[in-house]
Amino acid sequence: MKPKAKKEGLIQRFWGKLGPGLITGASDDDPSGIATYTQAGAAFGSQLLWSALVTYPLMVSIQEMCARIGLVTNHGLTGAIKRYYPKYFLYAILFISFPSITLNIGADIAGMGAVGNLLFPAIPGFFFSLLFTMLILYSVIFWSYHKIALILKWLCLTLFSYILIPFLIDVNWPQVLKDTVLPTVTPDKAYFMALVGILGTTISPYLFFWQASMEVEERHEKRLIVDKRNMDNMEADVKGGMLFTNVVFYFIILAAGTVLFNAGIHHVNTVEEAARALRPLAGDQAYLLFALGVIGTGFLAIPVLAGSLSYMIAETFGWNEGFDKKYYEAPGFYLTMGLSLVIGLLIHFIGISPIQALIYTAVLYGVTAPVLIALILHICNNKKIMGKYTNNGWSNFFGIATFLMMTVSSLFLLWYTLGN
Template sequence: MNTRIPISKKLLHFWKLLGPGLITGASDDDPSGIATYSQAGAAYGLSTLWTALIAFPLMASIQQMCAKIGLVTSQGLTGALKKNYPKPVLYLMLLFSFPAIVMNIGADIAGMGAVGNLLFPKIEATFFSVFFTVILLLLIVYLPYQKIAAILKYLCIVLLVYLVVPFLYSQDWIRIIKATVIPTIKFNKDYISILVGILGTTISPYLFFWQASMEVEEMKHKNKHLMVDKKVIYEMEEDVDFGMSFSGLVMYFIILTTGTVLYNGGIHQIDTVEQAALALKPLAGNSAYLLFAIGVIGTGLLAIPVLSGSLSYIIAETFGWEEGLDKKFHEAKAFYIVIAISLLLGLSLNYIGISPIKALIYTAILYGLTAPVLIAIILHICNNKKVMGIYTNDRKANALGFIALIIMSVAAMTLIYFQFTDN
């Protein structure tokens, strides 16, 4: 008797297992992230491709720790901080996280608006920014968690467009492979700044909070919050690994696209995602331009709910408010009001003179300062048997975590140094 399971069923089963890890990974490639990767490719060609290989294991290890904290403790990262650390640590994280996430939201909304204007030139960018903000707010408030999760999950598919773009024109694949596996480091301020920017974009603190909170939401929905076992942990690790590898792959292909088309075309300065999309048009054709632009809007629709949601979880858990995307508005008013405020504040950045690029710089600085501290705390929690029981870190997780801590600490110090030195 043939008991082989068809490949289609295996793929469907795997797709059903994917959830918070996939969404978190995909949301990491938001419009502001795309701008950073585009800057790297345009300015330095293929010389930063290798960063995707370095970033993946570090991203995956930290996100797995955050997910495990959520699964084991049945509370978000903020709740774990509140319970096990002095309040000043919690309030310091809140102080840095709020403006950083709001500015990130603002930069993403502005990027989506600008790209919308590129696709439909007769309609102003500000109209698209307001339109996307209103649509996102309505969807987040009125849709139940499972619908939101399903929409976010399918929006991840939009990122596949970036895997197509480099194949629309000829490539020197031998040169690309060499650039991927042989690191290139240029010891000058601009190049090091790009490396710091890539790290800050890929290992972002808001993702730590979102990952832990979403695991709690998933367990509540499945009624498994008292049934954490090795199988649940294994499925979580599979989900996170896939999500982070997908994120790294998209990052790789965006650098590849801009590092070949724009760099070889003599365009070495890209400050915004719309500039990257527009620059591709005469060099790589309409197909590449349209796919790149559509991808920006899709990633914004995916990332902004993650950004605003993570901020709301942070604040709600800090002050003990009712929280959760699985709750209706009247059940968690403060939680949803924070989401609304974060979206409106992000939108307002377009009207008060803070440019998207400045917002990205300020965001990178704040993320750079908080990431090392948070990684250290996450490592401490995941090695605390009183909190994690039998699910404390193994040697591999600790090794990757400490490497991430060292790299992000060096990145933070480098970032601070560059802010106080002349060109």
Template sequence: MNNKAKLKNKLGSFWKLLGPGLVTGASDDDPSGIATYSQAGAAYGLSTLWTALIAFPLMTAIQQMCARIGLVTSHGLTGALKNNYPRPILYLMLLFSFPAIVLNIGADIAGMGAVGNLLFPSIDSTYFSVLFTAILLGFIIYLPYQKIAAILKYLCIVMLVYFIVPFLYKQDLIQILQSTLIPTVKFDKEFMSVLVGILGTTISPYLFFWQASMEVEERNKIENKKHLIVNKKIIQEINEDVDFGMTFSGFVMYFIILTTGTVLYAGGIHQIDTVEQAAIALKPLAGNLSYLLFAVGIIGTGLIAIPVLSGSLSYIITETFGWEQGLDKKFHEAKAFYTIIGISLLLGLSLNYIGFSPVKALIYTAILYGLTAPVLIAVILHISNNRKVMGRFTNTKIANFFGFTTLLVMTAAAVTLLFLQLTTD
């Protein structure tokens, strides 16, 4: 076998290894997340570039815990909570999750519709929003889990456009390096809102539920062929999948802040409220190709993220009430599961027609995630250190270090923001 064939086989094996971790990472950079990163870059230049470096080990540690919980317990995060903890914790989690996820879906649908209108100005954005919602609904309901997982994996390739855009514009490498390695923090309400928004949209609670539930789906798929015995090798493979997915997500986040922090900030554009504004602003400053790639990437990320968002919400609700659930099941086998997905998409779409601003939805979502994530992280840490639940697969010391660091960082940012909101006009 020649070197070319060996390389092809290795790449093929690596691609097969990638699964829920890659899709979870890609969905983290959804249109509302892109808008948040664009806001940060436009408002503060490269001052928030360091957050990508800090966020990577933190979100990786939490996602690995969620993946392990799903694999070991054969339940999603909601199921693990339901079986081992008091019901009030479960209902509180549901209370916080539902509005945040629906707002996120609404913001993403609006963003995709607006960008569709940018690419085809003769067609109104609302038509694109309806079209994307209908496509996603049919895609989720009628395709089996294996095909959905495969399509989401290939859609991740679209996000590579964000690795190209910054290099279409002249960059100051020294300044980039300094901003990446030396954190800048401003203790004012506006900066802390952006910081909590970045942390909230990067370390998002809905991803915790999705990661655990997808590991259960993957386990069920394998167990249809052979009995799966959880061991260190399988845990290592899952960790590698999560590592790659979170690395991918972190790079996309980094390059979006880099693009907007150099092109828009240097061009005197410091206020970006939506993804389409970011795309439009790039056009005269960085050229048509940058604009086109940025816009296409937004639609691609939405097609990945919305199934993850709606699926996460449906897993949370159906596991809470013990209803049949799973993307591997057909509609008649899990009617409640798919009905909840449909309702969440329609509710998200309806936000565009009742006068609720997508910009407000974006801001409220990111901040709500930033404020509620610490509670869920504390619960995840407790579950993943509980030997009664996890057996011999409890957290390592390194996992606990990064897990508790994540909890402290998210809590400190949220508390600081609340303090500034209450003490300043």
């Protein structure tokens, strides 16, 4: 075999192994994440870059546990909770998740529409929001799971636009390196609001449910058996996906911290305001990459948001579920998805600032995630549920570290909020 052909074969096999982990990780950098990371960079420069380094092993740990739950139990996270825990746990999770995820969807749709209007000023933003919503709804209802998964995987490439931006502008790399490896903490409400927002949008509860459910879909699609080889493939997929999302969010904070913070722009009210601010300061290329990235990540993340909610509702009430089923085979699953998209679209008329909705959603995720993380740890240490695939020492170490970091940062935020 020729070296070139051999290399191409390796790349194809590697790309083929990437699946739910890559999609989950990439969808984490949705317009919500972009808004949160941009605001963090604008407010604190490169001061919060260390969070990308610290959160990587934490994200891998939690998402790997969720993936393992899906593979071992053949049920999503909601299904596992329903079977082994009191019902009030399940209903409390739904009570918190439905408004949070729907608000997240609405803010993402509004952000995509606003950026569409920036690129084509003659067309109203709501027209783009409506168009994007209809396209997403059509695709998830009428396309097969295989096609949806493949398209979502290719949409991950849009995130490279954010990696390119810092290389189009002047960056103080020694300071960047220092802030990456040496955490600097500012003891005030704004700092902890930004930190909890980053943690919330990075370690998002809806991703826990999506990861587990997609592993079940993948198991059915490929007829996988639970063995060491498939567990290893799953772990590689999760590690690759989480690495991708953290590299991207690192570069978004870096771009905003270099361009907006240094120009004295410390607060952005809308997604399009962030894009517009980049144009005179960083040039048309950076502006265009930022804008296209918002739209691309919206197409990637909104099906994940709506899908995670549909899996949760369907498993709670025992409905048929899954992208591998036709509409008539799982009407409740698809109606939930459609309803969440329509409600998200109508949020546009309430008058909520998209960027505020996105940031506060991320903060809400950050406050509620510790409860879910504790539950996931409990499931993954329960031999009655997981059999021989319970947590090892490292999984528990990083899982507990994730729980403690999110809990402590949330308590500091509460302390500074009540104290002021």
